[in-house]
Amino acid sequence: MADAKVIPFDDDRSRGGAGGAGGAAQRPSRRRGAGNRRNGAGGAAMGDVQPLPGRASGGDDAPVPRASGASRESREPRAGHDGGDLASGAAPGAESGSGHGAGGLEQRVASGLAFLRRRLTGDYAVDDFGYDEELTDQVLMSLLRPVYEKYFRVEVKGVENIPSEGGALIVANHSGTLPLDGLMMQVAVHDNHPADRHLRLLAADLVFMLPVVNELARKLGHTLACAEDAARLLEQGELVGVMPEGFKGLGKPFADRYKLQRFGRGGFVSTALRARTPIIPCSIVGAEEIYPMIGNARTVARLLGFPYFPLTPTFPWLGPLGAVPLPTKWTIQFGEPIHTESYPPEAADDPMLMFNLTDQVREQIQHTLYKLLVQRRSVFF
Amino acid sequence: MGKVVLVTGVARPLGGRFVRRIQRDPDVDRVVGVDAVRPAHHLGGADFVQTDIQQPTIARVLAESGADTVVHLDVTGTPLGGGSSRTALKETNVIGTMQLLGACQKSPTVKRLVVKSSTNVYGSAPRDPAVFTETTPPKSLPSGGFAKDAVEVEGYVRGFARRRPDVAVCVLRFANILGPAADSPLAAYFSLPVLPTVLGYDPRLQFVHEDDVIDVLRLASYEPRRSTLNSGTFNIAGDGVLLLSQCSRRLGRPTVPLLLPAVTWAGSLVRTLGMSDFSPEQVRLLTHGRVVSTDQMRETLGFTAKYTTAETFTDFVRSRGPGLLPPKALAGAVDRIAALPLPGTGSGHPPKQSAN
Numbered sequence: 001m002a003d004a005k006v007i008p009f010d011d012d013r014s015r016g017g018a019g020g021a022g023g024a025a026q027r028p029s030r031r032r033g034a035g036n037r038r039n040g041a042g043g044a045a046m047g048d049v050q051p052l053p054g055r056a057s058g059g060d061d062a063p064v065p066r067a068s069g070a071s072r073e074s075r076e077p078r079a080g081h082d083g084g085d086l087a088s089g090a091a092p093g094a095e096s097g098s099g100h101g102a103g104g105l106e107q108r109v110a111s112g113l114a115f116l117r118r119r120l121t122g123d124y125a126v127d128d129f130g131y132d133e134e135l136t137d138q139v140l141m142s143l144l145r146p147v148y149e150k151y152f153r154v155e156v157k158g159v160e161n162i163p164s165e166g167g168a169l170i171v172a173n174h175s176g177t178l179p180l181d182g183l184m185m186q187v188a189v190h191d192n193h194p195a196d197r198h199l200r201l202l203a204a205d206l207v208f209m210l211p212v213v214n215e216l217a218r219k220l221g222h223t224l225a226c227a228e229d230a231a232r233l234l235e236q237g238e239l240v241g242v243m244p245e246g247f248k249g250l251g252k253p254f255a256d257r258y259k260l261q262r263f264g265r266g267g268f269v270s271t272a273l274r275a276r277t278p279i280i281p282c283s284i285v286g287a288e289e290i291y292p293m294i295g296n297a298r299t300v301a302r303l304l305g306f307p308y309f310p311l312t313p314t315f316p317w318l319g320p321l322g323a324v325p326l327p328t329k330w331t332i333q334f335g336e337p338i339h340t341e342s343y344p345p346e347a348a349d350d351p352m353l354m355f356n357l358t359d360q361v362r363e364q365i366q367h368t369l370y371k372l373l374v375q376r377r378s379v380f381f
Numbered sequence: 382m383g384k385v386v387l388v389t390g391v392a393r394p395l396g397g398r399f400v401r402r403i404q405r406d407p408d409v410d411r412v413v414g415v416d417a418v419r420p421a422h423h424l425g426g427a428d429f430v431q432t433d434i435q436q437p438t439i440a441r442v443l444a445e446s447g448a449d450t451v452v453h454l455d456v457t458g459t460p461l462g463g464g465s466s467r468t469a470l471k472e473t474n475v476i477g478t479m480q481l482l483g484a485c486q487k488s489p490t491v492k493r494l495v496v497k498s499s500t501n502v503y504g505s506a507p508r509d510p511a512v513f514t515e516t517t518p519p520k521s522l523p524s525g526g527f528a529k530d531a532v533e534v535e536g537y538v539r540g541f542a543r544r545r546p547d548v549a550v551c552v553l554r555f556a557n558i559l560g561p562a563a564d565s566p567l568a569a570y571f572s573l574p575v576l577p578t579v580l581g582y583d584p585r586l587q588f589v590h591e592d593d594v595i596d597v598l599r600l601a602s603y604e605p606r607r608s609t610l611n612s613g614t615f616n617i618a619g620d621g622v623l624l625l626s627q628c629s630r631r632l633g634r635p636t637v638p639l640l641l642p643a644v645t646w647a648g649s650l651v652r653t654l655g656m657s658d659f660s661p662e663q664v665r666l667l668t669h670g671r672v673v674s675t676d677q678m679r680e681t682l683g684f685t686a687k688y689t690t691a692e693t694f695t696d697f698v699r700s701r702g703p704g705l706l707p708p709k710a711l712a713g714a715v716d717r718i719a720a721l722p723l724p725g726t727g728s729g730h731p732p733k734q735s736a737n
Contacts, residue, residue: 121708122630208507211581228510
C-alpha cells in the first residue's frame with residue numbers, strides 16, 4: 001500500500017484488485033477521471049495535488065495522539081447509560097442489561113420509565129429552534145453512535161480546539177452525497193468534548209421541506225442555514241456547525257473528491273465577525289467515499305425537486321441495498337481556531353477582509369485534508 | 382383631563398374584557414365601545430354605540446366622542462357567533478380598518494392608535510428563518526384568509542402613520558391567543574377530540590395568554606413609561622415554544638398523522654361545508670410552525686408576559702375537558718409499572734408492553 005500515500009486520485013488503479021465492493025465501486029470512476037484529464041481540466045488538478053505529500057511530510061501534524069484512549073473511557077459510562085434508557089424506554093427489552101446486577105438494572109429501568117413518563121405526558125422542553133435536548137441525548141445519539149463507532153470508526157483529532165464555553169463557528173468540508181458527515185461531526189463533538197457541548201448544525205432548506213427529515217433535523221438542533229439563525233445561535237453562545245460548500249460539495253462527482261468547492265459567498269465569515277466568535281476549521285476525511293457518485297441523473301433530480309440525483313456503482317441498481325454507504329474509515333480533525341475578536345465591529349462589512357478570511361479558512365481545511373489523506377493507510381482501514 | 386378611549390370589536394370576549402378593564406383605570410374618563418352587533422356580555426358601564434365600522438358613521442361617532450385614543454381590536458380570524466362568512470369577515474377586517482383610519486385621519490383629537498394584528502403576517506414556510514423578528518421579510522406572503530387581511534390592515538396602518546405623524550401608532554402582532562375564553566381557530570382545533578396533524582412535521586407553536594393581551598393593550602394605550610417606547614410594531618408572545626406533539630400530549634388528545642395533500646383537501650372540504658375556518662394558512666402553521674422574537678417587546682415596549690407559552694397552554698388545558706388519553710392516566714400507568722416488583726430478569730417486560 002505504498003502508493004496509497006498519494007492522494008487517492010490516481011491510486012484507484014493500483015487498488016483496483018484490492019477487494020470486492022471497493023474495487024467495483026472505484027473502477028468506473030477511473031474512466032471518468034481519465035475523461036476529465038483529456039478535457040484539459042484534469043491536468044491542473046493533478047498539478048496542484050501532487051506536490052503536497054512533500055509539504056505534508058514536514059511533520060507539524062504531531063499532535064495527533066489525543067486519539068481514543070482517554071476520551072473513549074470517559075465516554076463509555078455515558079454510552080452504557082444511554083443504551084439502558086433506550087432499551088427500557090424505547091422497546092428492545094431491558095433484558096440486555098441484566099448482566100450488570102439487579103441494582104444497576106433497577107436504576108436503569110427506573111430512569112427509563114421516568115423518561116417514558118416525561119415523553120408520554122409532553123413534559124419536556126424544546127428551545128426556540130425546536131431542539132429537543134433530551135430526545136437527542138437519550139435516543140437519537142444512541143441511534144447514531146453505532147454508525148459512528150462501529151461502521152465508520154470515526155477518529156477525532158483536535159477536539160481541544162473547540163472552546164469550552166461561548167459561541168464558536170465550526171466550518172467543515174461537505175461531501176458524501178447524503179449529509180452523513182454533518183451528523184457524524186455532531187456525534188464527534190457530543191461524545192468527545194469534555195464540556196459536553198452540543199453542535200447546532202445549519203442545514204439546507206431542502207431538509208426543512210422534506211417530511212420526517214425536517215422533524216428530526218429540528219429535534220436534533222439543526223436549523224436553516226441563514227444569517228439570522230446563525231447569528232441568533234452564536235449570540236446565545238452555542239456551537240454552530242456550517243458547511244459552506246453546500247450542495248456543490250455534497251453532490252460533487254467522485255473524481256473531484258477532496259477538492260473543496262467555492263465557500264458560498266462567505267456569509268459565515270461576516271456572521272462570525274459580527275458575533276465576534278472564533279472560526280474553527282474542520283476537515284472530514286472518509287465521507288467522500290461512502291457513496292462514490294459517478295453520475296447524476298439530472299432529469300430525475302429535476303422531477304423530484306432535488307439538486308442532484310446520485311448514480312453510484314450500487315445505487316439505484318441494487319435498490320435499497322445500494323443505498324447502504326461503504327464502510328470507510330473516517331477522521332475528523334478540528335483545526336486551530338481563527339480568532340475574530342481583534343477585528344473592529346465594522347469589519348463585517350469589509351468585503352475584502354471577508355474574502356481573505358474565507359480563503360484562509362478554506363486553505364486551512366484543504367491543507368489539513370491533504371495531510372490526513374497522506375497519513376491514511378487505506379480508505380477502509 | 383382624562384382620556385376618552387374608543388374601542389372597536391367589543392362584542393367579542395376579548396374586546397369586552399379590555400373595555401371592562403380600562404374602565405377601572407383612573408386616567409380613563411370615558412370608554413366608547415363600537416361593534417356591529419350588541420355584545421352578549423356587559424361592558425361595565427362603558428357607552429356602547431352599535432355601528433358597523435364599515436359605514437362612514439364611525440367618523441361621526443369618533444367626532445362626537447372626542448376620543449383621543451383608538452384601540453382597534455376588530456381584526457379577527459373567526460366570525461362572531463359562527464354566522465357570517467369568510468367574505469364578510471374580510472370586509473370587516475379590511476374595509477372596516479380603512480373607514481376607521483379615514484375617520485381617525487380627519488379627527489383632530491386622536492393622539493394614539495393601537496391596532497391588533499397577528500404574527501400570521503409572517504406566513505409560514507420552510508425557507509423562513511427559525512425565529513422572526515419584526516423586520517424579517519416573509520419569504521412567502523400569505524395568499525389569503527386572515528393572514529392576508531392582517532397584512533393589508535398593517536399596510537393601511539403604515540399609510541396612516543405616514544399621513545398623521547403626530548399620532549402615536551402601535552401595531553401589536555399577537556401570537557396565537559389562548560386562554561380559558563379563547564375563540565381563535567387554533568382553540569377550535571385543539572378542542573377536536575382527535576387532532577389531525579401533517580405526517581412528518583412537528584411544528585413549533587407559540588401562544589400568548591389573554592391576560593397578557595389585555596395588559597399589553599393597556600400598556601400601548603397610555604403614555605409610554607420612562608425609557609420605553611410604545612409606538613411601532615411589536616411581536617407579542619409568551620416565552621418558550623411548544624411542539625404540536627407536546628401540545629397534543631399535554632391535552633391528552635391523540636393525533637392522526639395524515640399526508641399533507643390529504644390535510645389540505647380535508648381542510649378545503651371542511652371549509653366548503655362551513656363547519657370551521659380551517660384555512661390554508663392554518664394548515665401551513667400546523668405544518669411548518671412559527672416562532673417570533675420578543676426582544677423588542679421586552680426591551681423597547683417594556684412589557685414582560687406573565688405567562689410563558691407552556692403556562693398559557695396549561696391554563697388553556699385546564700379550561701377544556703380531559704381528552705381521550707389524559708396525561709394523568711398515562712403517567713399513572715407508567716408509575717404503576719414502575720411500582721411493580723422486579724422479579725429478577727423478567728423485569729424487562731412491562732415497559733416493553735407499555736411502549737408498544
